[in-house]
Amino acid sequence: MKKQKFSPFIFITVVLFMASCSTPSLEHELEISPENMASDIELEIIELVNEYRLSIGLNVLEFDGIAYDYAAQHTEEMISEGKISHDNFDVRSSNLAQDANADYVSENVGKNYTTAKAIVQAWIKSDTHRKVMEGDFLYTAVSVQADESGTLYFTQLFYK
Numbered sequence: 545m546k547k548q549k550f551s552p553f554i555f556i557t558v559v560l561f562m563a564s565c566s567t568p569s570l571e572h573e574l575e576i577s578p579e580n581m582a583s584d585i586e587l588e589i590i591e592l593v594n595e596y597r598l599s600i601g602l603n604v605l606e607f608d609g610i611a612y613d614y615a616a617q618h619t620e621e622m623i624s625e626g627k628i629s630h631d632n633f634d635v636r637s638s639n640l641a642q643d644a645n646a647d648y649v650s651e652n653v654g655k656n657y658t659t660a661k662a663i664v665q666a667w668i669k670s671d672t673h674r675k676v677m678e679g680d681f682l683y684t685a686v687s688v689q690a691d692e693s694g695t696l697y698f699t700q701l702f703y704k
Contacts, residue, residue, distance in 0.1 A: 588660035612685035646703040
């Protein structure tokens, strides 16, 4: 029986090929990381809110997955009702406070805006929404979802 010799070049090529196919790419890791549960528009809203907060001397808010789950649930509820609302905020804020050990919770909601910049500018122009954005918070999450006609609904939760 004749022994086969492997060329070092072929061996290295095969090892490199297998390693590159089996190692997850950075892009794949970002897709599944908890910090990236949110969509691009949701992340952009958080960035714009943080830019605004920094511009007036406030701290940057950190994304929080627990708040994201509550924001997403409320956005789904608004879509099912076909209107924006703060319905059941007392229950939502109480549950978030318990789950995240939060002392204070607030939210902004919106509908019919098509960009992150548009909704954030609308919130800044509204005294009530701006006051929430300027609150003494550490964490945030925002849910943006479209109804069947493509209308976007927004819920942003803030807490400390």
